[in-house]
Amino acid sequence: METTIATGTPRKAGADRTNPEDRLGLLDAALEYIEDRHWDVVLGTSVIREDGFCFCSCGDRGCAMIGSHPAMRDWQKRISGQPSKAHEWWAANPQGSIILPTGRAFDVLECSEEAGLLALARLERSGANPGPVAATPTRRLYFFILPNSRTKVAKALAELGWGRTALDLNCRSAGDYIVAPPSRMGTRGQVQWVRGPADSARWLPDPEEVLAPLAYACGLHRDRVAGFPR
Template identity: 45%
Template sequence: MEETIEQRGAASTAQIPQQRGEAPQDTAVRYAEERHWDVFPGTWMETVDGVPRCSCDDTGCAAPGAHPTRNDWPAQATGSASTARRIWEKQPSASILLPTGRTFDVIDVPETAGFLALARMRRMELTLGPVLSVPNGRTQFFVLPGASAKVPDLIRKLGWPPSSLDLDTLGEGKYVAAPPTRFGTRGAVQWANRPTDANRWLPDVEELISPLAYACAREARR
């Protein structure tokens, strides 16, 4: 592996700059205001009789503290900072979720493959958008919308059957959890490549698919 998880460095895992003690409400507002991302509230972690659990009360929850609370969540999502503030005032502990397929799509890969690809992309000086590191062992790359329709053919052109790689595209009707959302007891979602003024313009998936597919194929051979 070209870069271990421990070698990422403090800068690469830093979250979007926050004020000390900033609440999820303030972060959600800044995502809407500064990045023009739609946001919507999800579940949250709570402690009952000393045991942490998801607010959905499902003891077998697959994404504790980091999933929608309603089936109609796409209609909840808002790009209005004032509306976001009102939503989180009602439930200050709610996680911050971002719908994909609107201002961005997301390429979701295993954590090890993601950081291998990220190291290679930086050496190649590729244009990178924000990248998430999720405590469930996944790395998520933000790209321009429309990636879902392109990825299968792009992978085939590189010589792999799409089904052979652990690489998923999150587009319309899906979502990601954003920092500082906590993912169960595993920790918080973090930025592996944080949002900055320099990466407001997202890369097309065609620019990143080769190193991502290569890293996923290498991981599959382990």
């Protein structure tokens, strides 16, 4: 399979990294999302290392989403597209993850990495525009699509014959969020771009443009995991 996962995230030329604690370039990335993509952001939690163990900065020692959720309980009221707010947040929390709220500038179709890479290869071979795609260290892929697509996704899956089939394919829309590159997720690593939101992937696809190969790949993955012959 030709598709590979790229490391890091595109950086703005001449970006000023003034905080040595921001080793991942999170402020630069947050500013790029705001200024270049016109995407809103919100500050996420960070990974705290103590005595060889990792904990979430939220203070819950049993947190199952270490460094992978909003830092504020009322995060939906704190969402911002202001560069000054990004400077404020990441100056005080240089290792805080970048949270991108869904249902505003984009929605996200989430699936397993295996199914997602298969679908992505099919889309690229057909000459389609898959849009931006990100991968998490938990082996999940995020396909960025036009916002407010949840109802359209459900309808399209039904028309494709997958309406009553349990697929590992979720639409993240209004009220939800994703962790954005190059944020760290727990002890497993960073979120990375497979296809970054550069010029070639700037225009978000309609869900119907990517759903057929995604659903098919998710069905294959489900059958493989269950041990069903194809």
